Amino acid sequence: MVVGALPFDPAAPAALTVPESVTRSAGAWVPHPDAPQLSADALRVHVTGYVPSAEEHLARIGRLLHRVDDGELDKVVAARAVLLEADAPISRTALLARLVAGDTAGNGFTVDLSPAGGRYAGRALVGASPETLVRRRGRRVECRPLAGTAARTPGAAQSGGPEQPGGAGDPAARALLNSGKNLREHAFVVDWIRGALAPLCSGLDVPPTPTLLSTPHLWHLGTEISGTLADPSTSALDLALALHPTPAVCGTPTDRALHAIRETEEPRGFYAGAVGWCDDDGDGEWVVAIRCAELSPDRRSALAHAGGGIVAGSRADAELAETDAKLRTLRRALGA
Numbered sequence: 001m002v003v004g005a006l007p008f009d010p011a012a013p014a015a016l017t018v019p020e021s022v023t024r025s026a027g028a029w030v031p032h033p034d035a036p037q038l039s040a041d042a043l044r045v046h047v048t049g050y051v052p053s054a055e056e057h058l059a060r061i062g063r064l065l066h067r068v069d070d071g072e073l074d075k076v077v078a079a080r081a082v083l084l085e086a087d088a089p090i091s092r093t094a095l096l097a098r099l100v101a102g103d104t105a106g107n108g109f110t111v112d113l114s115p116a117g118g119r120y121a122g123r124a125l126v127g128a129s130p131e132t133l134v135r136r137r138g139r140r141v142e143c144r145p146l147a148g149t150a151a152r153t154p155g156a157a158q159s160g161g162p163e164q165p166g167g168a169g170d171p172a173a174r175a176l177l178n179s180g181k182n183l184r185e186h187a188f189v190v191d192w193i194r195g196a197l198a199p200l201c202s203g204l205d206v207p208p209t210p211t212l213l214s215t216p217h218l219w220h221l222g223t224e225i226s227g228t229l230a231d232p233s234t235s236a237l238d239l240a241l242a243l244h245p246t247p248a249v250c251g252t253p254t255d256r257a258l259h260a261i262r263e264t265e266e267p268r269g270f271y272a273g274a275v276g277w278c279d280d281d282g283d284g285e286w287v288v289a290i291r292c293a294e295l296s297p298d299r300r301s302a303l304a305h306a307g308g309g310i311v312a313g314s315r316a317d318a319e320l321a322e323t324d325a326k327l328r329t330l331r332r333a334l335g336a
């Protein structure tokens with residue numbers, strides 16, 4: 001088996017490990033009863049800055065929107081990061097437990113980034129992602145891309161939950177399902193995945209319209225895509241490499257969006273990459289590395305990123321607010 005993380009930029013080194021042993025258990029991961037916990041008394045975490053500043057992020061979105069209007073890009077994802085500092089080391093299992101408790105449907109992960117070498121020695125990535133890049137079991141392939149986001153309306157949070165899966169109780173959910181801009185943002189991702197999977201699959205089921213997916217604080221548009229592998233030797237890792245980076249985290253066309261992101265942003269590292277595993281049967285699962293933080297080797301600082309898709313008609317102030325809403329997941333988990 002191989003486990004670990006792929007970076008956002010396919011040209012950067014990956015952090016993959018062949019583990020000495022693997023333990024599998026049924027059901028969700030639960031922390032060991034004796035594992036450390038994040039307690040507000042024992043650990044104070046505060047925000048020390050944003051990379052880039054809000055003003056610079058707005059300016060960058062403005063410049064990217066010009067490139068969309070000029071026809072160079074159809075979609076590009078603009079991201080920023082919050083830098084958090086703690087007065088004591090942040091335990092990665094404690095942070096993972098917090099994130100998993102906060103989003104029971106999320107895929108929790110923690111990855112030692114040391115195998116990527118250089119500045120990654122001793123660093124770790126911790127997160128709980130709502131987005132499945134790809135899952136492979138035998139010949140069956142599944143993807144659940146997300147793109148198109150709205151903050152949940154405070155107070156309507158309860159009524160949009162699993163008891164009303166359509167989000168009927170929250171006007172923000174209904175508006176998202178009917179938002180032309182968000183539906184276009186989503187369609188770029190689904191079209192890309194269809195194009196990347198078609199040559200690898202003998203059959204592909206792509207629903208024509210997205211449905212709502214909720215996290216504790218956000219609504220997303222999501223599509224459940226499934227297919228049958230044409231060649232059973234195509235592994236879950238092959239599939240992840242064929243699909244990453246999707247326009248949910250990069251843009252359309254992929255090469256131009258990747259180039260624009262390299263020109264515009266600080267390196268993303270493993271944020272917006274993929275985290276997962278692939279076993280020697282070729283089965284495995286990779287999630288998109290969002291709603292995560294990179295912990296420093298001394299565990300006293302954390303860098304958490306969030307981004308959003310820019311398409312024709314996007315508004316810079318709304319995009320900035322969307323990154324704030326997405327960053328709240330990590331800020332809340334750390335009590336910052």
Ligand SMILES: C=C(O[C@@H]1C=C(C(=O)O)C=C[C@H]1O)C(=O)O
Nearest residue numbers: 146148149248290306307308309
């Ligand atoms: C890029 C992020 O999220 C991605 C972008 C989304 C969007 O633009 O609406 C929604 C979900 C993710 O696919 C992030 O959370 O940082």
